[in-house]
Amino acid sequence: xxxxxxxxxxxxxxxxxxxxxxxxxxxxxxxxxxxxxxxxxxxxxxxxxxxxxxxxxxxxxxxxxxxxxxxxxxxxxxxxxxxxxxxxxxxxxxxxxxxxxxxxxxxxxxxxxxxxxxxxxxxxxxxxxxxxxxxxxxxxxxxxxxxxxxxxxxxxxxxxxxxxxxxxxxxxxxxxxxxxxxxxxxxxxxxxxxx
Amino acid sequence: xxxxxxxxxxxxxxxxxxxxxxxxxxxxxxxxxxxxxxxxxxxxxxxxxxxxxxxxxxxxxxxxxxxxxxxxxxxxxxxxxxxxxxxxxxxxxxxxxxxxxxxxxxxxxxxxxxxxxxxxxxxxxxxxxxxxxxxxxxxxxxxxxxxxxxxxxxxxxxxxxxxxxxxxxxxxxxxxxxxxxxxxxxx
Numbered sequence: 578x579x580x581x582x583x584x585x586x587x588x589x590x591x592x593x594x595x596x597x598x599x600x601x602x603x604x605x606x607x608x609x610x611x612x613x614x615x616x617x618x619x620x621x622x623x624x625x626x627x628x629x630x631x632x633x634x635x636x637x638x639x640x641x642x643x644x645x646x647x648x649x650x651x652x653x654x655x656x657x658x659x660x661x662x663x664x665x666x667x668x669x670x671x672x673x674x675x676x677x678x679x680x681x682x683x684x685x686x687x688x689x690x691x692x693x694x695x696x697x698x699x700x701x702x703x704x705x706x707x708x709x710x711x712x713x714x715x716x717x718x719x720x721x722x723x724x725x726x727x728x729x730x731x732x733x734x735x736x737x738x739x740x741x742x743x744x745x746x747x748x749x750x751x752x753x754x755x756x757x758x759x760x761x762x763x764x765x766x767x768x769x770x771x772x
Numbered sequence: 773x774x775x776x777x778x779x780x781x782x783x784x785x786x787x788x789x790x791x792x793x794x795x796x797x798x799x800x801x802x803x804x805x806x807x808x809x810x811x812x813x814x815x816x817x818x819x820x821x822x823x824x825x826x827x828x829x830x831x832x833x834x835x836x837x838x839x840x841x842x843x844x845x846x847x848x849x850x851x852x853x854x855x856x857x858x859x860x861x862x863x864x865x866x867x868x869x870x871x872x873x874x875x876x877x878x879x880x881x882x883x884x885x886x887x888x889x890x891x892x893x894x895x896x897x898x899x900x901x902x903x904x905x906x907x908x909x910x911x912x913x914x915x916x917x918x919x920x921x922x923x924x925x926x927x928x929x930x931x932x933x934x935x936x937x938x939x940x941x942x943x944x945x946x947x948x949x950x951x952x953x954x955x956x957x958x959x
């Protein structure tokens with residue numbers, strides 16, 4: 578036996594379990610997978626709808642909410658709609674090639690998907706961070722102005738607003754750093770797929 | 773009514789034929805698919821998940837199998853495409869830790885998780901295969917399963933000459949890496 582056959586024999590002598598997958602088991606797995614994907618997509622839409630309804634109601638409901646607060650709430654809704662639209666347009670998964678397509682077609686598909694995800698994240702400051710940061714800034718200023726109208730001392734309000742803006746700012750800075758990390762990781766994955 | 777009955781009969785026959793084909797695939801290629809997943813996943817539970825994922829993909833794609841290639845090469849093509857998707861989507865950075873062929877000797881030193889697999893030679897081969905880029909892993913896994921250059925070419929879409937060159941280079945790299953510790957474990 579030559580050395581090549583040695584390597585092959587060694588590989589093929591590995592212990593394997595008896596395959597217990599029947600068509601019934603497979604169909605069960607298949608529908609479980611479809612349900613999981615459906616549930617995940619549904620959850621994303623429910624979260625977006627909840628955000629839009631909550632801030633939308635603040636923007637339009639009758640009451641003594643000030644104009645700045647209403648504009649801020651409307652801007653949050655706009656930012657959420659814009660983010661959802663951007664995700665759908667530029668982040669949506671492309672239809673995959675048939676599962677039995679030649680490997681290079683499958684690898685090319687994954688490369689395109691990873692590149693789309695990387696580009697989407699790399700531009701997140703423009704379509705996600707800036708609109709949300711602007712909207713939450715206006716919204717929190719609106720909350721402060723309304724509280725001032727209701728007699729809250731100015732010094733307390735300034736402190737509250739500064740703290741709120743700092744926390745919101747820190748969250749967005751974290752989002753930016755996380756994005757940069759993921760962009761680097763995706764670039765490494767893309768490089769690894771390149772021959 | 774006759775037409776509807778005939779269609780129903782055909783559909784039942786098709787379903788029965790698909791089931792029979794699937795049973796034959798699971799029986800004849802199940803062990804090879806299990807070995808195949810070891811070239812992509814270190815963890816036993818994830819290997820089992822990946823095997824199931826591959827069998828689900830085969831079941832879904834079976835009606836579109838037209839017999840233009842052998843069933844064996846078709847099964848391997850589906851298996852590799854599913855495994856590559858699995859690796860790309862993996863959150864554990866498998867893809868970013870791939871090493872070029874010339875660095876594969878160092879993999880036992882680099883990856884502490886490989887330690888447990890040193891005990892058996894096939895485990896060492898599997899660890900080395902996992903360290904390669906997916907395209908190289910695929911070629912060597914197909915080679916180890918006994919496919920010839922033409923069959924590997926059919927699965928990958930590469931030319932047979934290209935396959936021959938790559939098989940030769942990958943085998944050399946594997947031999948070098950295995951020789952550094954011996955096929956039965958590090959000396």
